[in-house]
Amino acid sequence: MKHISYYLRSTAVCIAIAAALPGISYAQDMKAPLPKDPDVVTGKLDNGLTFYIRNNHKPANKVELRLAVKAGAILENEQQLGLAHFMEHMNFNGTKNFQKNELVSYLQSIGVEFGADLNAYTGFDQTVYILPIPTDKPGNLEKGFQIIEDWSHNALLTDKDIDEERGVVLEESRLGKGADDRMLKKYFPKLASGSLYAQRLPIGKDDILKTFKYETIRSFYRDWYRPDLQAVIVVGDIDVATAKAMIVKHFGSFKNPANERARKYVDVVARKVPEAMVVTDKEATNAELTIMFPYTKKAEDKTLGDYRSSLVRNLAIQMINRRMSELTQSAEPPFPYGYAGTDNLIHGYECFIVSTGISGDNVSTALNAATAVLLKIKQFGFNSNELEVARKNILSGLEKSYNERTTTDSKAYVEEYIRAFLNGEAYPGIANEYNYHKTMLAGITTAEVNAAIKKWTASPNTFTLITGPDKAELKFPSDKELLAMTTKGFKQVVKKDEEKKVAASLMTTKPVAGKVVSQQMEEGFGATTYTLSNGIQVTIKPTDFKSDEILMTGIKKGGSNNYGVEDKNNVKFATEIMDNMGYGAYDPTEIEKILAGKKIEASMTIGEISDDIKCSSTVKDFEPMLQLLYLQIMQPRKDEALFKAFKDKSAAMLQFVTGNPQAAFADTMLKVLFNNNPLARTAFPKKEDFDKINLERTIQIYSDEFGSADGYHFFLVGNVKAETAIPMLETYLGSIPAKNKAVSYKDNGVRAVKGTNQMTVHKGKEKKSLILTLYSGEIPYSEDMSLRTRAVAEILNIKVIEEMREKMGAIYGGGFNGNMAKEPYERYTIQLALPCGPENVDKLLAAAKEEIQNLKDKGPDAKDLDKVKSQWIEKYKTEIKENKYWTEKMTGSMFWGRDKDRILNYETYLNKLTPADVQDAAKKLFTNNNEFTAILYPES
CATH class of the missing domain: 3.30.830.10 (Metalloenzyme, LuxS/M16 peptidase-like)
Structure with missing residues (x-):
């Protein structure tokens, strides 16, 4: 079981809001009690x-x-x-x-x-x-x-x-x-x-x-x-x-014990003086600065007025985080990341915190920047543009929930009622909440939001904490020096930031549209494929699974395998770099402000053998999503200052990652596994990798991979109507120029070492070990064998739970994962991961080998295979009512050529799977010359 993580510096960045009941007008008495959702019987x-x-x-x-x-x-x-x-x-x-x-x-x-x-x-x-x-x-x-x-x-x-x-x-x-x-x-x-x-x-x-x-x-x-x-x-x-x-x-017959003990909650005494502490460790991987204000009693939302106060708080948190984010996206960021929020660690209490990443030589820079954010708000307040952006973002989230009120998953409601019981959280219902947001948000002023920040930061009795690596090159202050730096930070003189006008939209002129030149029904999928005049194909599948969700994925052949060692880092970081420089005429900060209130995502990835696009939006935000995508494809923005900032932030955050024993172990293992092939993947980027990036070459690679219509196939699934979507698709996808260039991927020849190999790494103070075993090889691909490979892994996972966890008590978690791939070459991999104590390594390796041998010799118990089938079928029944499932399956069938019938009749094929099939697969997958085992031991 998972227990709540006790790495407890995470924060609740926004107030959790409930869902579900008919509307009550904001014009009502603010002292009126919040209603309870009538769809819930309590x-x-x-x-x-x-x-x-x-x-x-x-x-x-x-x-x-x-x-x-x-x-x-x-x-x-x-x-x-x-x-x-x-x-x-x-x-x-x-x-x-x-x-x-x-x-x-x-x-x-x-x-x-x-x-x-x-x-x-x-x-x-x-x-x-x-x-x-x-x-x-x-x-x-x-x-x-x-x-x-x-x-x-x-x-x-x-x-x-x-x-x-x-x-x-x-x-x-x-x-x-x-x-x-x-x-x-x-x-x-x-x-x-x-x-x-x-x-x-x-x-x-x-x-x-x-x-x-x-x-x-x-x-x-x-x-x-x-x-x-x-x-x-x-x-x-x-x-x-x-x-x-x-x-x-x-x-009903369950009785309370006689003389039951009183269930009391802990009271907290507010900090009386400011304090500071610096804590380091040789195995820490990143440095962080946190300023924590004293705990105060947290009021529950019981009335309409309380609910309105929570909206004020929510706005305040979002607006301060927007300012922190803008600093991280600037040409000279004072810290690589930063956020603010309320910490709800102690039941019934909360405290306001601000946290940033730091490096050894910029503690004062980060601290002064973070405290300056607070001082500027206290002295000058937020401006009207900031408030409007925050209003739009908050309302758009509630609007989506309201639109999807009839297609909300049961899990979302369950979590809400758990919070209601444990924390007294209100649950007035989504209809009420949407109405409250529409009516209350408009009346909230910057003065009210400013007052919330002032209240949270009123006490000077802060606790400032630095955690980070114990490294000679990091010059952290002493506790006393950090306290003095905090005091100085809160006494600095600050200037009011310039208020910048937010553009109305991403694009002032629409591109010249293409046309749909043909269409084809996709039997069985309930979809239609449209071919645009530039050759781009778009498959549209309307669904009613989510009332306000549209998903769109795009794919074309290509990818990093087409590039040599000299371009390895240019390709690896290309999409991240573009995201950090912006698109069209706007940097990332400006784009976020323009898109305020719009539920949009659009991301690009250069994989090994394909270029992938993933987008999502609400129904009303479909066109802005396409506009953003068009700019990402056609107008990547060059900004050398932001490029340098990206490199500096990334290098700083990754500088000490291999101080973590498991990270160092993974890094070493991959080098040995792939025989130091420079084209092989690595566990983590190195600081020097960022120095090898050539911006001009990176932009060229990005444009080559994404910037032409050649080879694209898009899949559009959700609450979408073809007659509405097609004109927009013609405009924003149909306008992408075709270069009539053949797109392809290649096998770059990277292979794992052959034979039976074992390596050990000694790293780490704690008595912790990790077993990672990879079984791999090249065999002809078939969809039957792919299914059997996954079944082999899941059958073994049942034995991991029964034998290694419950009988031996030697692990908490871990297990097998198996899959097959057809591209760029036909192969299989089965991975075993077992975190454990060093004293149990040999016993677990022997137990794993015994279970594998039993599977090869005797096959699986029929009952175990039935369990695997039942779990897969239950998962399938849920997934077929999800838009994501159909984007993935249509991509597999229509782009990569997988068998459509196996998708449409999944249960039929699954039910044909026999213990003999699994046993036969195990014999083929677990041979004597395809096993690589890496073991992490603690330092002697």
Whole structure:
């Protein structure tokens, strides 16, 4: 299970907003209470258990079940450190109705995948269990409610089960160890304002996890797993009456313990004096500066006035982040990245923070720039243009949610109701929220937004933190010097920024349009392919999966394999460089402002054998998306200052990446795997790679790859009408000139070393190892063999869970991944990754070999293959109602020539797969001369 990460410097950059109920006018009394979504049935049983039920038909025949418990690490005593999280594990390892391993096995058999679907997480104040249930088979729903009932109060917690799970939890603890963890333990007491949170990291302490007495965890379970601290959330393809009856049946007789302990939340004392701290580690990979203001009580949204105040806060956060972003996109950026937000680490409290990346010689530059942003807002405020941009962006997000209110996935609602239970978040409903946004945003003034920033930054008692690599070349200040620098930063004299006018649109003149010259129905896909006069093909598939989503992908043959060593870095960074310089007449900052309020994405990628474009938009923003795409294809902008800024920022952020033991290991492994071939991929770019980029050559490569119509095929899927889209496609795609140049890709000859090879790397202070094994080779491609290769990997993953995790207790996560490729040459790869302790490396390697040999000798158990099929079919049933699925599948069939029938009749082909097929594939894939194993050990 995943527990909430305890690398806790992440911030909530915007206020989470709910979704779902009919409109109430802003003209109403601001003291009026916020309504609750009428589409949600909420209530409490007599025992205090809370429930939320919502009927929702996307996806069909599936119900999302959640059990949320207001119990986490903060409730542990000194003998229980880590046991809230351990308890989460135990609920998957023996309950009244599911003995150890039966739960996972049963759920796999009905198509629920362990980890991807079935999961849980533990935080400071909560534990949440996640269970999606397919409902198209009788009995599944009843079993689902039985499972969450067992989680709530029927864990067995036998001595044997507890002891067998210790190893798994310790392996999860091991995964988190390293530079970030070591630094965290030094600064976290200050970050948490000296509260109990600093002593209750959810993962706990290893010595307690190894030795705690059985009764210690049973005591935690009895005290805190009780109905008045729990909520059952049910969202999906189920009627409300059935769901409520199930809840009453399974939870109605659940009783609270006698003399129950009071569930209290931690109070925080605000910092009384300013403080600063510098923490370094030899294995840290990047340096960061954070300024944290004191924690204050966080008010819940209970009234319309509260909701309006949250909108003000949301605007303020967005506007300050826009200023931070503009600095990072400038010709001389003071820091490589920067952001501001509210930290909600401590329940019921929040604090305002500003954080930036730094390098050793620019601490004062970054700190002064960050504090100057705050000072300028406090002294001069935001301007009207900034407010308008923020308004548009916020409203566009709500508008999309409102437009998609009938096609919203159940998972989105489930997460909302979890927050409502745990944090008291309001959920008035999307119709109300959209109405509030439309009416309230227009009346919010810059003065109100400015006041919010002033309130957050009023206290001088900040905590300034630097974390970074312990390297001689980095000249970080002392704690005392950093405190003095912070004080000086907040006393600097600042000047008001010039307000720049925002252009109305990306393009002042439309290009000369081409024409559709032919069209062809694509039988089975429900699509039509249109050929434009310049040769570009566009396949359009209208769907009703999402009410306000249009996806468009473009592809042509080409790619980095066509270039030699001298162009390696020019090709690798070409699209990033163009994004950092802008398009048409505008730099990136100007483009973002022009596109304010538009839900648009458009990205370009140069792959190994193809040039790829991915775009998305709402229905109303389709034309602006095409305009942006046209500029990206036809008008890349040259800006040498921004190019230099890109190189400097990238080099600074990647300078120390190989200080991380696993990064250094991956880097070394790839060199050995590909025999130091200079054309082979690398794990991470090096600082010197950026010095090798030639801007003129990079622009030329980018234009050669993307800038002509030759060979393009676009796929357009979503809520799109051909009669509306075609004139715009003729204008923005049909105007791209054709150069009548044959486009192609090539095999650049890069191959993994042959034979059986093993290498070791000794790196890192912590007792952590990593096994990476690659089985690869060249065999004829077929779609049958491709399916079988993936099945081989998934069959082995079942054994990884059963044997290496549950029986051996030697890993927390890891497993196999298998695939085949036809281009640029026919091949297969199966990868095995196993993070573990160094003492378990040999045992795990032997166990992996044994499972592979068993698969070759005996084939898979029929039950295991049925589990794989069930999981794939459940995934397929969801995916075929998603636009992304059809863009990918039509690209595979119509561009790369994959068999259409296998897409349209997937289940038929899958059901034909037999254990003998998988066994035969295993024999072909796992030979004695195609195995490369790399092992990371800690330093001696």
